[in-house]
Amino acid sequence: MHHESKKLTIAVGLSGGVDSSVAAWLLKQQGHAVIGLTMQIWDGSLPLADEGRSGCYGPGEPRDIEAARALAARLDIPHHVVPLAPEYATEVLEYFREEYRAGRTPNPCVRCNRTMKFGLLLDRARAMGITFDKFATGHYARVDQEPVSGRWQLRRALDPAKDQTYFLSRLSQTQLSQVLFPLGGMTKPEVKAIAREIGWDDVADKPESQNFIESKDYGVLFSEREQTPGPIVDAAGKVLGQHRGIVHYTVGQRKGLGLGGTADPLYVIRLDACSNTVVVGTHSDLFSSRLTALDMNWVSLATAPQEPRRIQAKIRQQHKEAPATIQMGSTDGAVEALFDEPQMSITPGQVVAFYDNDLVLGSGIISA
Numbered sequence: 001m002h003h004e005s006k007k008l009t010i011a012v013g014l015s016g017g018v019d020s021s022v023a024a025w026l027l028k029q030q031g032h033a034v035i036g037l038t039m040q041i042w043d044g045s046l047p048l049a050d051e052g053r054s055g056c057y058g059p060g061e062p063r064d065i066e067a068a069r070a071l072a073a074r075l076d077i078p079h080h081v082v083p084l085a086p087e088y089a090t091e092v093l094e095y096f097r098e099e100y101r102a103g104r105t106p107n108p109c110v111r112c113n114r115t116m117k118f119g120l121l122l123d124r125a126r127a128m129g130i131t132f133d134k135f136a137t138g139h140y141a142r143v144d145q146e147p148v149s150g151r152w153q154l155r156r157a158l159d160p161a162k163d164q165t166y167f168l169s170r171l172s173q174t175q176l177s178q179v180l181f182p183l184g185g186m187t188k189p190e191v192k193a194i195a196r197e198i199g200w201d202d203v204a205d206k207p208e209s210q211n212f213i214e215s216k217d218y219g220v221l222f223s224e225r226e227q228t229p230g231p232i233v234d235a236a237g238k239v240l241g242q243h244r245g246i247v248h249y250t251v252g253q254r255k256g257l258g259l260g261g262t263a264d265p266l267y268v269i270r271l272d273a274c275s276n277t278v279v280v281g282t283h284s285d286l287f288s289s290r291l292t293a294l295d296m297n298w299v300s301l302a303t304a305p306q307e308p309r310r311i312q313a314k315i316r317q318q319h320k321e322a323p324a325t326i327q328m329g330s331t332d333g334a335v336e337a338l339f340d341e342p343q344m345s346i347t348p349g350q351v352v353a354f355y356d357n358d359l360v361l362g363s364g365i366i367s368a
Contacts, residue, residue: 007031007032007033008032008033008132008133008134009032009033009034009035009131009132009133009134010027010032010033010034010035010132010133010134010135010136010180011034011035011036011037011122011125011130011132011134011135011136012024012027012034012035012036012037012135012136012137013037013038013039013117013121013135013136013137013138014036014037014038014068014071014079015038015056015064015067015068015138016038016064016066016067016068016070016071017067017138017203017206017208018138018191018192018195018200018203018204018206019138019139019140019183019191020068020137020138021071021075021138021195021200021203022138022182022183022191022194022195023136023137023138023181023182023183024036024071024072024075024077024136025075025194025198026182026183026194027136027180027182028075028077034075034077035077035078035079035080035130035132036068036072036075036077036078036079036080037079037080037082037121037125037130038064038065038068038069038079038080038081038082039082039084039088039116039117039121040061040065040081040082040083040084040085041056041057041061041084041085041087041088041116042057042058042059042061042062042085043085043086043089044059045089046220046221048220056109056112057088057092065081069081071203074200080125080128080130082121082124082125082128083124084116084120084121084124087116087120088112088116091111091112091115091116091120092108092111092112092115092116093221095108095111096108096111096221097221097222097226097247099349100221100222100246100247101222101226101246101247101273102273102349103246103271103272103273103348104271104347104349105250105251105347105348105349105350106349106350107167107316107350107351109167109317110167110169110170110351110363111170113167113168113170113171114170114171114172114175117137118135118171118175118179119175122135122178134178134179134180135178135179135180136179136180136181137179137181138182138183139164139167139168139181139183139184140157140159140162140163140164140181140183140184140186140188141154141155141156141157141163141164141165141168141181141184142154142155142156142157142158142181142184142185142358143155143176143179143181143184146300151173151300151301151302152173152176152177152300153176153299153300153359153360154168154169154171154176154299154300154359154360155184155358155359155360156355156358156359156360157181157183157184157185158184158185158186158187159186159187159188161187161188162187162188165353165360166314166316166317166351166353166363167317168360169297169299169351169353169360169362169363170297170351171297171299172297176299192204221247222245222247226245226247227244227247227248228245228276229242229243229244229245230243230245230246230275230276230277230278231243231276231277231278232257232259232277232278232279232280233277233278233279233280234266234280234281235269235279235281235285240259240262240266240280241257241258241259242258243257243278246272246273246276246277246278249268249271249278250268250271250347251268251269251270251271251286251345251346251347251348252267252268252286252344252345252347253267253268254266254267254268257278257280259280264282264283265282265283266280266281266282267280267281267282267283267285267286268280269281269285286344286345287342287343287344288342288343288346289338289339289341289342289343290336290337290338290339291313291315291336291337291346291352291366291368292329292334292335292336292337292366292367292368293334293335293337293352293363293364293365293366293367294331294333294334294364294365294367295364295365296333296334296362296363296364297362297363297364298361298362299360299361299362299363300359300360300361300362301361301362304328304333304335304362305326305327305328305361306328307327308325308326308327309325309326309327310323310324310325311323311324311325311326311337311354311355311356311361312324312354312355312356312357313326313337313339313352313353313354313355314352314353314355315343315345315346315347315350315352315366316347316350316351319343321355322339322340322341322343323339323340323341324337324338324339324340325337325338326338326354334367335354335364337352337354346366347366348366348367348368349365349366350365350366351363351364351365351366352364352365352366
């Protein structure tokens, strides 16, 4: 756990869930002045049904804001709602649409952390006259400072099942320099146990909140003309059927293709935005032993590694890191990763994070 020796004013991103609530309680126990901040990003512009769950974007937001406000009252700390709906629409939703239209599968949570939660939220709060020294969240991750270079380093959480460094791997040095992750050295059961000890059984029992759009049908984000049907073809280019717009598909998808009567089950192996084509293949066609990443963010390294380096690569949040060798690519700033074993569904547009044991070296956007 991170203990600050001197007493600080710390803003905590408060969602109303157990993680952010316990993070705020721990900081208060350490004697810091704590302020709760909650982002308001839902503007009602999308036809999403309220499914009664907590999520980071959707019609249930007023309920989540109310839960955060009630928790701040229990903690006896000030609470501020920070309005950022137009910024979210531009920075996250529009980015998401653009990527899908280009045949890529973006990660809205990674994008939201970098631009919104650890960026615009703090800027807007300070512009509202709220002053604080550091910003804390309930993320499971650790940050420390390399003593020689002074560079901020992002490390995996102690609880591997809850580690969220993949989602934080795009943060900058400036952002890491002002953040605290009080739960980084704890496990989820320990966090829930603290909530129960202090009489917050209702908070400990809350279901996990959902990331982004709950239904996972992103069609609601796109206009009719952005959902142009086109051919579904096999790797040889033979037309097997028709898709309902490439925005409805992602690499690795098997269900909902409407293709029957084939000897083997078929999966989406590629999306070609230029020709508005969905390419399908068998399970073995999903595997690849290399990837190229662009737009690198070398979190814990001062410069990109010039020599080939052994690392572990994570190609999505639910993916078990896989051993690989990285080296600088042919185009400026690109990185090639060669896996020891072929990996399934390497997806353009997704983030790949590179690790050296518990240290996050950096991350990039998969391009091929």
